[in-house]
Amino acid sequence: MPTPSTDPRAAAAALLVPGTTCHGFAVERCETVPELDSDAYVLRHTASGARLLYLACDDENKAFAIGFKTPPADSTGVLSTRCCAGRPSFPSRSRLST
Numbered sequence: 001m002p003t004p005s006t007d008p009r010a011a012a013a014a015l016l017v018p019g020t021t022c023h024g025f026a027v028e029r030c031e032t033v034p035e036l037d038s039d040a041y042v043l044r045h046t047a048s049g050a051r052l053l054y055l056a057c058d059d060e061n062k063a064f065a066i067g068f069k070t071p072p073a074d075s076t077g078v079l080s081t082r083c084c085a086g087r088p089s090f091p092s093r094s095r096l097s098t
């Protein structure tokens with residue numbers, strides 16, 4: 001069992017207190033997620049407004065993902081190209097390729 005000094009959940013709870021700022025991120029809220037056996041922290045970067053969701057858990061695997069909102073300027077072409085992949089006018093080796 002991890003000690004409090006090496007326990008990621010305890011470290012996050014001590015550092016990420018809602019209403020405080022940490023390394024340029026305002027800590028907005030914290031919730032326990034029992035299904036994932038973790039604590040979820042929602043932070044907002046004060047300079048850019050970017051949001052960060054941090055899951056503090058005891059899992060040794062480390063992973064991250066970055067998502068960008070990319071709404072199309074209009075509705076022409078984006079969906080039809082994806083739906084028509086593999087057709088003669090939109091050749092593709094695999095329907096799952098991007």
